Amino acid sequence: MKSQKQLVKIVMAIYKEMYAKATPKADFNELMRKGITKKQNWYMSYYLDDDKQQDIINKHCKGLLKMEKRAVEGEVYLGCSPTSVRKGGK
Numbered sequence: 427m428k429s430q431k432q433l434v435k436i437v438m439a440i441y442k443e444m445y446a447k448a449t450p451k452a453d454f455n456e457l458m459r460k461g462i463t464k465k466q467n468w469y470m471s472y473y474l475d476d477d478k479q480q481d482i483i484n485k486h487c488k489g490l491l492k493m494e495k496r497a498v499e500g501e502v503y504l505g506c507s508p509t510s511v512r513k514g515g516k
Contacts, residue, residue, distance in 0.1 A: 428490065439486055440486050441454045444478075447474060475510060479508070
């Protein structure tokens with residue numbers, strides 16, 4: 427069983443990879459350092475397809491218990507993951 431601190435590290439690794447692959451690409455650490463992540467709805471400026479997001483989550487959650495994976499997924503999707511809806515609805 428992973429500790430809460432270990433699960434938070436996994437969530438952060440997922441965000442880092444998601445934003446590195448998002449459109450536009452971004453360095454998640456830099457976004458945090460510059461305070462951009464403190465602004466309301468900042469993540470809506472970044473796009474990453476649902477399937478790609480799920481692939482990244484699955485990759486980082488290998489070896490986790492089912493309840494740990496669900497906790498990580500919930501945190502990622504309810505947190506600040508990039509939007510999966512393109513601007514203009516396309």
